[in-house]
């Protein structure tokens with residue numbers, strides 16, 4: 001079976017096997033990682049190794065802190081403004097789809113005003129704004145965007161600049177939930193990167209936040225203490241009990257990326273190939289279509305529609321029977337979506353393409 005789920009997503013088979021082998025008795029310690037105290041030296045070693053491996057994979061500079069926290073990416077929609085609006089100003093947003101709009105809504109819910117300074121609404125979220133379209137407000141405290149819109153299948157092909165009209169640079173904040181670790185990244189361009197784990201990092205229950213050290217002290221005083229990046233950083237992400245097992249599994253995924261894949265440049269090449277061949281199959285068919293501008297087509301989430309909606313149900317039923325799971329599009333947009341996260345092997349994409357061609361020949 002191949003799992004094309006958008007999230008929680010497939011995990012690498014090698015990681016699941018390793019976790020199975022270690023589940024009851026972690027390396028001779030006589031207990032499961034799930035049963036360990038988060039303060040036990042064995043567990044602290046697991047947690048620290050995971051951070052070290054993530055730092056190595058993404059080449060995270062020393063003046064960034066890495067937090068392993070909880071509440072999903074959705075909680076970061078609130079935590080980010082709480083942590084960055086302590087000195088006034090307003091959050092500025094780029095709006096390129098559903099997740100970005102949820103981040104805007106949360107900032108407005110909490111702090112009233114949060115201008116969208118560039119949007120792809122006018123083109124139906126089929127192409128991201130160009131660099132020249134992005135003009136921040138004079139009072140911008142930071143600029144937030146969503147690197148990859150998981151539902152629309154729209155991905156930025158550049159890193160925006162977060163500069164106010166007066167030339168002042170402000171922190172760039174990015175929701176990378178569905179694209180982190182898909183390839184190399186220049187972390188130094190960002191103030192804050194956050195990502196829910198359940199796509200390319202590990203199981204749900206964990207959120208990774210990468211935050212530049214100078215941003216740890218801009219928080220509003222009135223926020224819940226578990227939101228507080230400074231407090232989380234000082235406590236090694238252990239203010240309270242962290243999502244210990246998810247953190248451990250994320251560590252296994254980082255090891256897999258390092259040792260089995262060979263790092264993020266290698267992962268990037270595989271992801272390029274997977275996405276290119278699926279889009280090529282869609283573009284060369286009469287039955288399938290994807291509306292996104294070529295340069296903004298997501299590598300991780302490939303939505304497509306069938307020319308005749310009545311074929312949706314048989315397509316999904318037959319795909320399922322062929323072991324190609326979770327291809328149904330998000331309920332808000334319909335159609336199909338194949339998520340090609342890191343753990344989806346190239347063979348899965350080949351099998352999907354063969355199935356699609358066969359289906360088109362028989363039913364198209």
Ligand code: PLP
Nearest residue numbers: 007072073074099150177178196
């Ligand atoms: N942001 C993006 C880009 C996502 O894809 C998702 C979830 O699918 C979220 C945010 C919300 O994540 P969570 O469910 O962890 O709150």
